[in-house]
Amino acid sequence: MRAHIITIGDEILIGQIIDTNTSFIAKELDKIGVEVKKTTSIPDEKEEILEALDFASKNADIVLVTGGLGPTKDDVTKHTFCEFFNDTLVENKDVLKNIEDLFKHHVKKPMLPANKAQALVPTKATVLMNKYGTAPGMWLKYDETVFISMPGVPFEMKALMTDEVIPRLQKEFNRPFILHRTLHTYGKGESEIAATIEEWENNLPKTIKLAYLPSLGKVRLRLSTKGNDLKNLEAAIDSEVIKLKELIGDIIYGYEDDQPLEHVVAELLKRKGETLAVAESFTGGQIATAFTAAPGASKFFKGGIVSYATASKIDVLNVDKALVDKYSVVSAPVAEAMALGAQKLFSADYTISTTGNAGPTKGDSDAAIGTVFISIGTPHEIFTHEFHMGNHRERVLTKSVNKALELLQKEILKN
Missing domain, CATH: 3.40.980.10 (MoaB/Mog-like domain)
Incomplete structure (x- = not known):
């Protein structure tokens, strides 16, 4: 049709x-x-x-x-x-x-x-x-x-x-069945995934098509087939999904009909009875928005601070001014201090903090545009990561939000 x-x-x-x-x-x-x-x-x-x-x-x-x-x-x-x-x-x-x-x-x-x-x-x-x-x-x-x-x-x-x-x-109308399975991945780019699954892709049945759907920090892999026998179609496509999971299961976090990653993380927190707070600088509240967009966020989300200016990091989150003077506002020590400050301020089990230079100008730091620090505070420790997300503001913001969610999920699953 x-x-x-x-x-x-x-x-x-x-x-x-x-x-x-x-x-x-x-x-x-x-x-x-x-x-x-x-x-x-x-x-x-x-x-x-x-x-x-x-x-x-x-x-x-x-x-x-x-x-x-x-x-x-x-x-x-x-x-x-x-x-x-x-x-x-x-x-x-x-x-x-x-x-x-x-x-x-x-x-x-x-x-x-x-x-x-x-x-x-x-x-x-x-x-x-x-x-x-x-x-x-x-x-x-x-x-x-x-x-x-x-x-x-x-x-x-x-x-x-x-x-x-x-x-x-x-x-x-009499219609054939059109069947899709879309897997969500994070942490690897399109070309790296393609190299890993090349042999599997080359051996796909002719009736099944694979499409790569990349976005900033994520890649969706869509398997598609169509025909008149739904059971055979489901069996064929499910068999290929199993093979794919054996190759890249460590970067698959869900499927097309599943909830987005922030909802997956939210369910993890609610199931464990644990809480989250955020302290955002250059991401401007986008992480908090992702979590609070769905009903029920109050069960795990304690609150967030958008400490965009350097002064608010010091005054609200109690970041030591000496850290800022010594390392600059875009640095691992400041990101860690922001995560710790949010953890204490909201009495939260987990925290995310972001500080970085999204461009187009350098702002309060001399760090290169695209330099990003993300800290994940857990009940036991704070982990800080440095990234270089490119030189386009939207790209830096989107990739950073996605990366923060990915890092948080990994820490929750470890504890």
């Missing part, structure tokens, strides 16, 4: 918003055995939409369109659909009632004519009721191709995909 995703909106093309809809739709389609062959972003212009619909009708079995369904004049998707399908708009009573209910119970403002006009849908369309917004989804057929139109608001689109679109596609 071939799918084509079309996102409509000038705001996407000028970079005003990030298109997260395509990513979500593609993942949901992949789960049910539908391959996305093309994605397209186009402006709110009739001719562009018609051209995209025409191309998709000749090259895809399923076309999913998001955006352009709002109440304003620049939203032209429904009218363009009517032109493409040689159809007209009519008022749908169920959609109108849904809009009226939304205004009555949630908006609490008078409906405008433009809001009521959203109850107009093509006569040939099957309505997909939008429980969270006024623009309905639409399901239409053109020859053998199914066209699905959904609003561009992400939470509205996601609900329609989950509640309406996916169940209908599963009923409408």
Whole structure:
């Protein structure tokens, strides 16, 4: 099954918003055995939409369109659909009632004519009721191709995909199984991993593909296969995962559907009944944010200090000024003192401290840009590590956060 995703909106093309809809739709389609062959972003212009619909009708079995369904004049998707399908708009009573209910119970403002006009849908369309917004989804057929139109608001689109679109596609089409296993690794780069698993990779069955998905401080390895016998597919791919774990099991920390590393660490701490605090300088609170983004962080996370300026390291974390004067603020002794200060301040079992020079200027230290010190405080000892993370600020920050999480996990597992 071939799918084509079309996102409509000038705001996407000028970079005003990030298109997260395509990513979500593609993942949901992949789960049910539908391959996305093309994605397209186009402006709110009739001719562009018609051209995209025409191309998709000749090259895809399923076309999913998001955006352009709002109440304003620049939203032209429904009218363009009517032109493409040689159809007209009519008022749908169920959609109108849904809009009226939304205004009555949630908006609490008078409906405008433009809001009521959203109850107009093509006569040939099957309505997909939008429980969270006024623009309905639409399901239409053109020859053998199914066209699905959904609003561009992400939470509205996601609900329609989950509640309406996916169940209908599963009923409408016979689909193969598409199976992925994605392993998360840390601590080694893409080329080093490739060299280690080269022989295994060369001997992979032709039905299984391997993809390297590197990011800063991490590499994901994705194994993919497809076919009609799910049990055989699972057995084949699981067999290769076992072989892979024998080669690089020491750097694998989870799988695609698992929680991210900060959640893995959080679960370790909660299971052991131990606590964590952080003292961050150049990472600016990113480590604390990673841990507190998920519910339940209060069970293990005691608190954090963003001691960005040198004075705050001395005044808040009680770092000895003599250490700063002797070794500079970006140094192993200062990182260690920050970890110890946070440990005492919050009475935490574990601490992470970061001090470094992320650039683009050197700040309070003469340390080279990219120089980073990370300390991990444990119930028994403090371990300090020096790294050189490159000369790009975002790279230095992201790699440092990932490395701090990796180091903390290792220490927790040792104790």
